[in-house]
Each structure stands twice: as structure tokens, then as C-alpha cells.
Amino acid sequence: MAPRPLRTAEDLAEAGLVPPDAVPALRDVSRRYSVALTPHVAALAAREPAVARQYVPDAAELKTAPHELDDPTADAPFSPVKGVVHRYPDRALLKPLLACPVYCRFCFRREAVGPDGGLLSEAELDAALEWFATKPEIREVILTGGDPLMLSPRRLGAMLARLAALPHVETLRIHTRVPVADPARISPALLAALMLEKPLYLCVHANHASEFTPDSFPTLRALHGTGAVLLGQSVLLRGVNDSEEALEALFRAMLRHRVKPYYLHQLDPAPGTARFHVPEEEGLxxxxxxxxRVTGLAWPSYVREAPAGGGKYPLGMKGFDKAADAGRTPPHGWAHSSVGRAADS
Structure with missing residues (x-):
């Protein structure tokens, strides 16, 4: 029998990832926030503390700091139909499901994601896709969630084909953890679903160099073979990658796997995530x-979310920080969409 994901405090204790006396407190955490480690991640977490820290729950998650927000990216005010988030005038998110192969302890959607899936019904998905069809200003569609690569190849392929058929949609993007968290999930059928005539960008979320394992290498190479452009996105996390050495190793590992570092995110202030916080000044x-020390190819944009859904902006760039913190539109690049201030997605 194939190993099963770890989903309970008892599973974590049995795997040796938490001490037995921590189980009662972690049961309380799991009632509020979903827990899941794939067998691949569980094995890696057992030997790499920086990986375990990302996925193994902690009792501190039930303590909400004064600055933390239930919806730190303010998705809800920018959702014209269920499953769609529209900020920037020329692009929008499509969230077809809210399930992931693993649940990050710092996730900004941690109140929403979980094993029940949050899968859009056929009618809801059709309404979301029809919204994109009626918006000629949308040039890019970003599939996120949850993790879109958790969908069946048939469902994902049909969704991508319908979006790619829209004349005004020029690029498609998928944000995913699957290639490093559950590489065996990338099947020939899933690879076939990703082969499109229009440009597809695959953003792979990884935060530590050790996540690029011998198993992930052929998976990422196969994804590259579909014609997709592979980009890397990471979150700056205390105890995971908050050192020069860890960041350099992460960026170099991405490049070795043909993944271009794209975003380094400042941690979003989701409830119970304070233990991961690294001050912006330290990140800079x-x-x-x-x-x-590293090639320009390894250089990501260091970004954070502005308050109240104001969107991502690059840290350390003159003119952006003060404007965003004051709730104003920073210069050069942000505009107002039909549902509110634009945000990078």
C-alpha cells in the first residue's frame, strides 16, 4: 500500500515530526487550519528542519497578533463572480479549487483552503469562464487557489483550452506547489493538458533549496518540455530562508532546475503567522x-502586499513604499480596474 498523506496530529507524532506530548495542542490547531504533508514532503521534513517548519503545525498558530488580518490580500472586495479575483486592469485570478497537496503554516489563504476542496461546481466554473470571455481587457489569466495542478488532467485541460481560445487572452499562468511537494502527481496526462499554443507560465512555489530533490528534477524538466516557462516564487520566512546562504542556495537551486526566480514575497500578515515574520529592512x-554574489538571472523582485487589497509592489524602490503605505496608488504601473485598485497577481 502506498504511503498516505499525514493529516492529523497523531500522524505527525507517529512519523516522529512532533513529540507525543504536543498532540493535544496540535489537535486544536488542526480544527482551525488544515494540515497535510504528502509522503514526499514528510520524508524531506524528517531530515530538513527548514522544510518541517513550513508544514508542521505549531500551537502558536492560534495566537493572532494585533497586525494580522483574516484576509490580508483582500480578495473578497475584488471578486466580481465566485472564483475570480480582479485587481489589475489587464489580468485576473481564477481560483477553481481551494485544495492543496500540502498546507503551508504561513499561507495567506489558510482560513479558506482545506481538504473539502472548495471546488467550483460546473455552473460556477462556467460563470467564471464566461466572465473572462466578456472582458476583452483581460490579457492574462492566473490560475491559483488552492493548487490548480490538483485538478484532474481532463478538467484542467478543458479549462485551459477554453481560456486559451479567447482571442484577447494572450498569456496563462499557473501557481503551484505540486512539482516540489508531490512530483509523482505530474503524470503524462497532466503534462499533455499543459501543452498549449498560447504562452503558459508555471510559477513554482519553493522556499528552501532542499525542496529541489532528485525526484523533482525530472518532473521540472518534463514540465519545461511542455513549452511552459518556469518561474519561481518564494516567501521570506524566519527559520527557513532568512540568511544570505539560504537565499543564495535557493536561487541557485531554482536556476539549476530551469526555474527563473520571479518573486520573493514579504510575509502576508495572516492570523497566527508571526513566528515566520522577517522585517522588511532585514530582507532588503x-x-x-x-x-x-549571484547572477542577475537569480534575482527576484522583493514584493509585499499594500493594505486593503492595494496589491503587490516592489520593496526598496523609491516612490513605492510611502505611497502604498499611505493607501495611495504608487507611481508608474498601478491603475483602477472595474472593481477597485489594481494589484499584481
Missing amino acids: ALLRALRG
Whole structure:
């Protein structure tokens, strides 16, 4: 019998990832926030503390700091129909499901994601796709969630084909953890579903170099073979990648696997995530220390979300920080969409 995902505090204790006396407190955590580690991630977490920290729950998650928000990216005010988030005038998110192969302890959607899936019904998905069809200003569709690669190849392929058939949609993007969290899930049928005539960008979420394992290498190479452009996105996390050495190793690992570092995110203030927080000034200092040590190919944009759904903006760029913190539109690039201030997605 194939190993099953770890989903309970008892599973984690049995795997040796938490001490037995932590089980009662972690049961309380799992009642509020979903827990899941694939067998692949569980094996990696057992030997790499920086991976375990990302996925193994902690009692501190039930403590909400004053600055933390239930919806730190403010998706709800920018959702014209269920499953769609529209901020920037030329692009919008499609969230076809809210299930993931693993549940990150720092996730900004941690109140929403879970094993029940949040899967859009056929009618809801049709309404969402019809919304895209009636919006000629939308040039890019970003599939996120949840993890879109958790969908069946048939369902994902049909969704991508319908979006790619829209004349005004020029690019498609998928945000995923699957290639590093559950690489065996990338089947020939799933690879076939990703082969499109229009450009497809696959953003792979990884936060530590050790997540790029021998199993993930052929998977990422196969994804590259579909014609998709592979980009990397990471979150700056205390105890995971908050050192020059860890960031350099992460970015170099991405490049070795043909993944271009794209975003380094400042942690979003979701409830119970304070233990992962790294001050922005420290993040900027880390990146400054890497300047000249790593190739420009390894250089991501360091970004954070502005308040109240104002969207992502690059940290350390003159003119952006003060404007965003004051709730104003930063210069050069942000505009107002039909449902509110634009945000990078």
C-alpha cells in the first residue's frame, strides 16, 4: 500500500515530526487550519528542519497578533463572480479549487483552503469562464487557489483550452506547489493538458533549496518540455530562508532546475503567522548582500502586499513604499480596474 498523506496530529507524532506530548495542542490547531504533508514532503521534513517548519503545525498558530488580518490580500472586495479575483486592469485570478497537496503554516489563504476542496461546481466554473470571455481587457489569466495542478488532467485541460481560445487572452499562468511537494502527481496526462499554443507560465512555489530533490528534477524538466516557462516564487520566512546562504542556495537551486526566480514575497500578515515574520529592512539587507554574489538571472523582485487589497509592489524602490503605505496608488504601473485598485497577481 502506498504511503498516505499525514493529516492529523497523531500522524505527525507517529512519523516522529512532533513529540507525543504536543498532540493535544496540535489537535486544536488542526480544527482551525488544515494540515497535510504528502509522503514526499514528510520524508524531506524528517531530515530538513527548514522544510518541517513550513508544514508542521505549531500551537502558536492560534495566537493572532494585533497586525494580522483574516484576509490580508483582500480578495473578497475584488471578486466580481465566485472564483475570480480582479485587481489589475489587464489580468485576473481564477481560483477553481481551494485544495492543496500540502498546507503551508504561513499561507495567506489558510482560513479558506482545506481538504473539502472548495471546488467550483460546473455552473460556477462556467460563470467564471464566461466572465473572462466578456472582458476583452483581460490579457492574462492566473490560475491559483488552492493548487490548480490538483485538478484532474481532463478538467484542467478543458479549462485551459477554453481560456486559451479567447482571442484577447494572450498569456496563462499557473501557481503551484505540486512539482516540489508531490512530483509523482505530474503524470503524462497532466503534462499533455499543459501543452498549449498560447504562452503558459508555471510559477513554482519553493522556499528552501532542499525542496529541489532528485525526484523533482525530472518532473521540472518534463514540465519545461511542455513549452511552459518556469518561474519561481518564494516567501521570506524566519527559520527557513532568512540568511544570505539560504537565499543564495535557493536561487541557485531554482536556476539549476530551469526555474527563473520571479518573486520573493514579504510575509502576508495572516492570523497566527508571526513566528515566520522577517522585517522588511532585514530582507532588503539580505538581498543587498547577495548583489554581485549571484547572477542577475537569480534575482527576484522583493514584493509585499499594500493594505486593503492595494496589491503587490516592489520593496526598496523609491516612490513605492510611502505611497502604498499611505493607501495611495504608487507611481508608474498601478491603475483602477472595474472593481477597485489594481494589484499584481
